Amino acid sequence: MHDFSRQVIVITGGARGIGLTIARLFGAAQATVVLIDLNEEAVQQALDYLKDDGCKAYAYVGNVTDAKGMEELFATIVKQHGKIDTLINNAGITRDNLLLRMKEEEWQMVLDINLKGTFICTQKAFRHMMKARKGSIINIASVIGLMGNAGQSNYAASKGGMIAFTKSCAKEFASRNIRVNAIAPGFIETDMTATLSDEVRSSYGKAIPLGKMGSPEDVAKLCMFLASEDSAYITGQTIAVDGGLTMH
Template sequence: MADFKGKNVMITGATRGIGYALAEEFAKAGANLAVCGTSETALKEAAEKLSAFGGKVYVQKVNVASSEDCDSFVENTFKTFGSLDVLVNNAGITKDNLTVRMSEQDWDDVIAVNLKGTFLMSKAALKVMFKKRCGNVVNISSVVGEMGNPGQANYVASKAGIIGLTKTLAKEFGSRGVRVNAVAPGFVQTAMTDALPEDVKAKALEAVPLKRFATTQDIAKAVMFLASEDASYITGHVLAVNGGLYI
């Protein structure tokens, strides 16, 4: 496991699923954490659990589609820890439907959180990172951002946009010592996938050569690798963690 002792890590959407797994793995590796979400109750519960690993934990209710919220989160994190080493843009939502049935509002909502939110959080954090000429941003994209998926035009567009944003930020900030990468998960075992009917899960697994869903820890460890010194010469990369679903 990479050592993040004393490092200050921000994670969006970190109260459940992949986001909480990310926070827990970074906490186990010694990091101080700044985590955000949209539920104050869930944030309080996450803070209590994450504090048990010994690092400092700061939580804040944040709407990542709001520039004011993103700026405030970064500012308060910097005030709390004195520096910022890693940002993981994980926050995301889905509002699925076929394109002809998808409302404009559902399109806008998903783009606002998933893509605009990644842009706003990155913009706020990068202002801090490039001043000290070091830092890491890891964005959570998706395999569907590369291969498409019926019924998810808004989600797919947001995740494809994150890939383009990642590559652009890597080129803009590489000379300032900041690396920007992305992880593109495939099917991940979460409460949502656990609730799927068995026949639906079986059909999904047929397309995965490794014949299993990813665990949230699989995703967390990929993120931690990209944020670590082991990946010090990697930037602008999209790391596929999909079991061979899309090659």
């Protein structure tokens, strides 16, 4: 296991699901983990859970779409913990609907949280990372951003946008020794996918070469690699964690 004992890892949407598992694994590797999440109750529960697990964990209630709030929050994190080594842009939502029925609010909300939120947090973290001339930014995109999905045009546009954003930031930040990569999870067992019907699950199962859904740990382990010096020569990439669903 990597030793992250001197590292500060900031995870948006870290109060549950994939984000909370990422926090737990980094915490077990001695990192200082800082969660930012909208859901106040989930934030408190996550903090209690991580502390009970022996993690050095801190959590803030915040909305990634609130640029001013994030600017203050990132400044507070740096003041309190000295630096940010890794930012994981994980906060994300779905509001599925067929295009003809999609309401403008459903489109806008998904683009705002998934894509604009990633822009805002990346910009705020970059300001601090560039002074340290070191950092890793990991954007949790989705295979839907690579291959599209009926009923998810808003989500696909947001995640495809995150992938393009990742490449541009990787080019812009490389000279500062800051790497930016994206992870494209496939179908992972979390609250977000808990509502899928058995029929949908079984059809996905057939389409996935490894024949099963992934776990949040599968995504978290790749985050640990991308945050570590073992991936020092990797930037601008989108790596799928999808049981082979997307192959090029």
